[in-house]
Amino acid sequence: MRTFSKGRARDNTFVERLWRTVNYEEVYLHDYASPREAWQGLARYFELYNYRCLHQALDYCTPWKVYRDAGTATGPLKPKPGYQDES
Helix, strand or coil: CCCCCCCCCCCCHHHHHHHHHHHHHCHHHCCCCCHHHHHHHHHHHHHHHHHCCCEHHHCCECHHHHHHHHCECCECCCCCCCCCCCC
16 A cells, blocks of 8 residues: 655655555555455554554553543543553
């Protein structure tokens, strides 16, 4: 999966890096039999990526924890149903 657009060469740097990671860690490792199976595999991968995996660039926190702790103008963010915070 790739994204293309006109503009500066670095506009999509972070998105391109994310899709590179998704391709190498999920898509290329599985031989999906249908689009539904691919959708389910990607959903599992993003669940892991956002809620379970610690990221060096985020000081070894999950993206969800960083996002949640940033909060919003209306108060703290709530996790999705069924999420158990391990911190």
